[in-house]
C-alpha cells in the first residue's frame with residue numbers, strides 16, 4: 001500500500017457509509033483523497049460498490065453518513081441548486097451512457113458546451129475532432145438509437161471530455177469496445193491526465209490496469225485502500241465475487 005501526501009484535495013471521503021434502502025450496506029467507512037493531477041484505477045469485484053462510489057462523487061447519491069467533499073464543497077451541506085455548477089466541472093462516463101435519443105451524436109457531445117452557453121463556433125471543431133478520435137467521424141449525424149453499445153460508449157466518452165473538465169469519472173470506459181479501441185481510450189485518458197486532469201477509472205478488468213503503471217484504489221468490504229501499480233504477472237481478471 002502507498003500513502004497520499006500531496007496538499008489540496010479535489011475529492012475527499014471521510015468515513016463514508018452508503019446504505020441502499022436501509023439494508024444494503026455498500027460503503028462501510030470509506031476514506032480516500034484525490035488530488036489535482038491524480039490518476040486512479042478503482043478496482044474491486046462486481047457489486048463491490050465502484051459505480052456507487054463514483055455516483056457519490058458526482059452527487060448523484062448522498063452518503064448515508066460521513067463526509068464527501070468535492071472541489072472543497074461538503075456535499076451533505078451543499079444546496080441542490082448548486083449541484084449543477086459542481087457537476088459541470090466533472091466529466092462522467094457511466095455504464096448507462098445517458099445519451100439523449102432525440103439528439104445526434106454531434107449534438108450529444110456538444111451538449112455540455114451548449115449548457116454552458118458557449119458560442120457553437122468555438123467548440124464545433126473540438127466536437128468533430130473528439131468524435132473522429134474515438135472512430136465515429138462517419139456517425140456524427142446518427143442518433144443514439146441506431147448506434148451499437150460500443151459506439152454509444154464512445155459518444156459518452158467524447159461528451160465527457162469536450163468541456164475539458166477538472167475531473168473525469170469513467171465507469172468501465174472500455175467495457176463495450178474491442179481491445180484496440182480500449183487501448184486507444186486509455187491512452188487518451190492518460191494523456192488528459194498528463195495535461196493535469198484528475199481521473200478515476202472504475203474497472204474489474206485487471207488486464208486494463210496491468211502495464212499502465214497507475215495507482216489503484218481497491219474497494220473491498222466497503223472500504224478503500226490505495227495501492228501501487230499491479231505487477232505484470234497478475235492474472236487478467238479478478239474472479240467474480242473475490243474479496
Ligand SMILES: Nc1ncnc2c1ncn2[C@@H]1O[C@H](COP(=O)(O)OP(=O)(O)OP(=O)(O)O)[C@@H](O)[C@H]1O
Nearest residue numbers: 020021024026045046047048049050051052053204
Ligand atoms: N440505486 C440502487 N438501489 C439499491 N441497490 C443498489 C443501487 N445501486 C446499486 N445497488 C446495489 O449496490 C451494490 C453495489 O453496486 P455497484 O453498481 O455500485 O457495484 P460495482 O462495483 O460498480 O459493480 P459492477 O462492477 O458489477 O458494475 C450492488 O449490490 C447493487 O445491487
